[in-house]
Amino acid sequence: MIKKVPKFFVSLITIGYVFAFFSLFDKTKQYFGLASFLVAVVLHLVLILSNEYKSSRHLSLASKYIEKGDSIRAYEEVITASKLFENEEELYRLFHDKNKFKDTVKKVASLISQNFEKYDTPYLRLIAAMFYYIGEDLIKAKNTLLVVDEDKLTIKMVRLLGSIFYELKDYNLALKYLSLYDPPYLPMNEDELAVVFGMGLCFLNLKDMNKAIEYFSRVETKNPKYGNVQKILDNLLQQDQD
Numbered sequence: 001m002i003k004k005v006p007k008f009f010v011s012l013i014t015i016g017y018v019f020a021f022f023s024l025f026d027k028t029k030q031y032f033g034l035a036s037f038l039v040a041v042v043l044h045l046v047l048i049l050s051n052e053y054k055s056s057r058h059l060s061l062a063s064k065y066i067e068k069g070d071s072i073r074a075y076e077e078v079i080t081a082s083k084l085f086e087n088e089e090e091l092y093r094l095f096h097d098k099n100k101f102k103d104t105v106k107k108v109a110s111l112i113s114q115n116f117e118k119y120d121t122p123y124l125r126l127i128a129a130m131f132y133y134i135g136e137d138l139i140k141a142k143n144t145l146l147v148v149d150e151d152k153l154t155i156k157m158v159r160l161l162g163s164i165f166y167e168l169k170d171y172n173l174a175l176k177y178l179s180l181y182d183p184p185y186l187p188m189n190e191d192e193l194a195v196v197f198g199m200g201l202c203f204l205n206l207k208d209m210n211k212a213i214e215y216f217s218r219v220e221t222k223n224p225k226y227g228n229v230q231k232i233l234d235n236l237l238q239q240d241q242d
Contacts, residue, residue, distance in 0.1 A: 055085035062108075063094045071107035078108065078127060079115065086123040088156045091130070098134055106135025113144065122148045126157050129164075138164050155181045155191045162198045171202040178202070186222050193219055197227050204236075212236060 015036075023029040023036070058081035065074035081087070098105050109131035112124060125144050132141035142164045145157060153161070158177050165174035178199050187193040200215035216233045224230040 051085040052087060055081040055087050056090045058084065059087065059090055059094050063098070066095075066098060066101050066104050066108065069101070069104050071104050071111065074104070075108045075111040078112065079119070079124075082121065082124045082127065083119075086121070088123070088126065088154060091127060092156060095130065095134070102135045105131045106137060109135060109137075109140070109144075113140075122152045122154075122157070126154070126160070129157075129160055133160060133164060138168055142168070150180070153177070153180060155195065159191060159194050159198070162195070162202075166198065166202060169205075171205050175199060175202045186218055188222075193223060193226050197229060200229075200232075204232075209236060209239070 058077045062074045062077035062081065065071075065077060095105070109128045112128040112131070116124075125148055129141045129145040132138075132144060142161070145161055145164075148157065158181050162174045162178040165171070165177065178195050181192070181195050182199060183192050183196070187196045196215050197219045200212050200219065203209075203211035203215060213233065213236050216229050216236065219226055219229045220233050
């Protein structure tokens, strides 16, 4: 069974279908169009049969059940999804905005926690901690994720721990975990931007203005609109001049 399908497969599938469609209007390219269509169909089947795709479908169902207030079914779908494939990107995409359903989300987190005796993985703990965080139970979110060995913490786990400790006003611990994924270069993606920006906020609250400016500047260089960083940096630089 294929676990993960390379992302470029999706582009190839789309290109194959598009080329096959337009080849219908050009007789000189019909054989190429047919070949493109067959390749696209095969790749599409590979995608649909992959554990990654199946996991995404179960997470999507869990999201819908949460919106309906059905914590039991949402929990069952989350467990099924987690056993198929550990898809952190899809997890964040589907659940980052579920604050309106925080009571149901928190119930799902509690059900997941009760399942740890039978099934416990860092990924499942990330889900439970994320759901507790959405449900505004920072202590349970923290305790759920801190069990994971440091060398098994992914960047999304570190982001979550950083947010938890930041909201608990423990800026030093937030920095400790965020620094695990502090890139030695400019942040290149959403996760790295969040880590560097989070570290800037922590240094700002610790009154280390030089470090705060350093980290905010790295974010601003990559994306001046991220987290209103340009305005924050302008204010800090103005204060530094005064």
